[in-house]
Amino acid sequence: MGPRGSFGVALTDVAEHDERIIGLTADLAVTSGMQRFRAQVPDRFFNVGIAEQNLVGIASGLADDGWIPFASTFANFGAMRSCEFVRHHLGYMRQNVKLVGIGAGFAMGQFGTTHYALEDVAVMRAIPNLTIVSPADCSEVYQAVQELAGSGDPTYLRLSGIPSMPPVDQGETEFRVGRARVLRSGTDLTIIATGSMVAVALNVADALAVQGLSVGVVNMHTIKPIDEVALTSLVGQSAAVATVEEHSVLGGLGGAVAEVMAAIPGSPPVLRIGVNDFFPKVGSYEYVIAQCGLDAPTLVTTVEGWLSGLGKQSVGRVAR
């Protein structure tokens, strides 16, 4: 079904039980998985045409009366084309709008650079009062929509990953906005990932474990407010931290983690892995992921090289 289909199912389900839920889109109802919502809740569905600023402004007017609008468009258009509307309505006026950015990262493949969202988290993160949630799989998309429907916080919901996005085994951990899910603990390295990269991070951890490294994985599905408690707990527990995201290395998850860690004495070094501040050549999802070094084998090599440089390649040399 994919993250967008999961969003559509979740929205329809919450709308059945909560008549305040509104669905809006900027001419991307089907692409956003909202066709079921449109059919089942037509009175609470609005298509504003290809007009993302208007999408946010109308959603804000609806929120002013206590409706809970979920407004969908491609992530880059929602976060950047209408950026100042988001700042004004969701940030400054704190209107309870859930802006849903679909196709984040490279999910749009051959649509190309205009449809890649590589800077959206950085842009949205700078806006006060805005929550940013980036689910790791379809199940988490569903849970996120359910929880956000009951919250009063203006939110940017970032949907990364392609329809074949794998489910992530998150064990006994629970999804709660603002709380990281610690999927594994490790003393040599902790990989903090978000969205589509969480599943990949687990694969990387498996590969490194084979080489004898103790590697933790954290699903940081809420990028803002970032879970500072979870980050602080890594100090003295994990010798190094790597962040992985389908987003620029500037200002996204990596930036958020580094900003927290930099202020803590004795905190582990942080390697930010993502898109290295360039526009990748256009291609299939897998092609662009590989080009950016975000596939598991390349990530293993990157992390090994970095740890080696830190003098921590072998378990025996890691300070415990």
Add this chain to the structure above:
Amino acid sequence: MNNPAPTDGRLAQIAARSRRQIVQIGHGAGAFGAHFGPSLSLVDILTVLYGTRVRHDSSMCSDPERDRVILSKGHGSLALYAVLHEFGFISDECLASAETDGTVLPGQPCRNQELGIEFSSGSLGMGLSFGVGLALSARMMGSDRSIFVIMGDGETNEGSVWEAAMSAAHFRLARLIAIVDVNGLQSDGTTAEIMSCRLREMWEANGWETIEVDGHSIPGLRAALSPATGSRPRCILASTVKGKGVSFMEGAAEWHHGRMTESQFETAVHDVGRGEQTA
């Protein structure tokens, strides 16, 4: 709406007092200056709106059935504050704090529903889509309230205005009323020089019932604001004089935002005082 509905003469007095407040508060803002011109052009529009049409008073600030006035041209803030003061939303003390450090009445409005300020503004082109959302909401709630969105003519340079305009007609929002303060000037000069456009044709082409009116005529504004009868949203193009009521500011682009000398302040006080005597 005040009860009983004020006469034209009484409305003229309210407008005249509001102009005096704008001059005094704007001058009190000090060296940074204030948006005199775009506030003075707007006074009569706001006075007739609150005096004759808007279902809202200081006891209705959280009532969902109240009409909503959205000042999208935030640089008309002093006019909004002065008129809300006249209609009992804003106290004398509060008004006197406008444009001072940490005030709830800054140079551009900050949403404060208890004071009747429905919308934060300053960044242009933001208000009409918000009004569309409020109008859609009213329809879903079965409310007959009206939504008034006040813009500047320069503001309509913003593309987002037209995204919203198109959608308002598409959604047949008959209780959405856009009022454009057509003072013919924007920050850098006349609207004709900076970005000429045919406003009437543009609003009509977007599906709006479009009315042109003298924005300083109290009877004219009363008529233009009469309740809608059709299914289309209404645009009132209110022709105004920027800086209206202060001789040296009238029609002068440089008084979009500025600071008066003491001698100019004396002249301005004299001008608005004469307005009060003749109202």
